[in-house]
Amino acid sequence: MIYLVCHSGYLNFGDELIAKTWINFLTNKFPLEEIWVDTCNPGVSAVAFKDYKNIKFTDTLWTASRNSINKGIDYILDLGFQNDGGVSFANGLELIKSARCVHMIGGGYMNSEFYFNYAIIAILAKLKKEAGFELFGTGLGLEPIDQSYERIIGEFFKVFSWIDVRDEKSYQRLIHWGLKSKASFSCDDVFLSPIPQSDEDRPGKLIISAQPGSNPFLVVSFLLKLIEHCPQAQNGIEFLTLDAISDHIIIDKVVSISRRTDIVVRDFNDLWKNGFQISSNDFVFSTRFHAHLVASMMGARGLCASVSVPYYDVKHLSLIEMGSGFDIIGMHDFTFSYDWNKKTETFHDHAQTACKTKLDIVDKVYGFMIESSINDNTIDNSTNLSV
CATH class of the missing domain: 3.40.50.11720 (3-Deoxy-D-manno-octulosonic-acid transferase, N-terminal domain)
Structure with a gap:
């Protein structure tokens, strides 16, 4: 046994x-x-x-x-x-x-x-x-x-x-x-x-996986600015609900305030049955470790941020040091002057x-x-x- x-x-x-x-x-x-x-x-x-x-x-x-x-x-x-x-x-x-x-x-x-x-x-x-x-x-x-x-x-x-x-x-x-x-x-x-199959037959979207952490107001404020500045958001926005309770604290606020009608919210059961549907053309922002990991396995690049120091710092940095292709940032001081189409290796490559x-x-x-x-x-x- x-x-x-x-x-x-x-x-x-x-x-x-x-x-x-x-x-x-x-x-x-x-x-x-x-x-x-x-x-x-x-x-x-x-x-x-x-x-x-x-x-x-x-x-x-x-x-x-x-x-x-x-x-x-x-x-x-x-x-x-x-x-x-x-x-x-x-x-x-x-x-x-x-x-x-x-x-x-x-x-x-x-x-x-x-x-x-x-x-x-x-x-x-x-x-x-x-x-x-x-x-x-x-x-x-x-x-x-x-x-x-x-x-x-x-x-x-x-x-x-x-x-x-x-x-x-x-x-x-x-x-x-x-x-x-x-x-x-x-x-x-x-x-x-197994490495998940990525969806390469569509333009890149903005994919978000975020939890409130200790400062949900900071997370919501950051995401509203991200939606405004990230060019991939013009092709659509997708929220991944990795935790049905805590993630909706963020998702519901952002959907309400942004007034975007093209935001797709994928709930836990959808993700569990159908997996992540991510393209290497997508731009991903994640505060969650496994969204960062799986997105990189599927060839996507993006940003990650810690909502709990040092717990999430250690987790995200371990993936970056392995070659995820993501950059870690602070949501409180990010300037949004960023190369949104930057090409770099991801976990999909190795x-x-x-x-x-x-x-x-x-x-x-x-x-x-x-x-x-x-x-x-x-x-x-x-x-x-x-x-």
């Missing part, structure tokens, strides 16, 4: 896309293997992934996280959530101990911004020592880490079999903890998915290389299962995990 841990269940497109990437990948490679997915809202996830076989959903580890909200770090260190979890929580822990491997899939949920999620690695470290399952993480973003938590968190990660991260700062943190021999710096887990890097990590962490599955005839022995 494979036990996945992910920040799915809130219908945030990026988190759901990471979950979908791994569920697609693992059900294809290990079609007879039972897979449990520990998500924030298992009922929501079960509906989103209703078409998959051999997938079951639970929230044991996220119960530990929720029970740690507004509690001090000592509560997590003492595993106080275990005492407060009751019989159902104890049963969930026994299920985890029966796994062949526990895999924390990617995302930016394991850092000091959400310190209560440290309960997840605290209990996994304990269960790993008791049960001996393989424990690894891929595509994680560990920054920022508060200095008061640093040593403690490093101790938890020392019991992991492997930790793969998606940004340089997180990797340097692992090295600082003495974990270089079991650490890698690759890229976001979404690079494991996504295959990023995918190969991620596949090398996957071969490493799932190698023990490939060998046993071939012996048990539960995987096609003419292939390997990297095909």
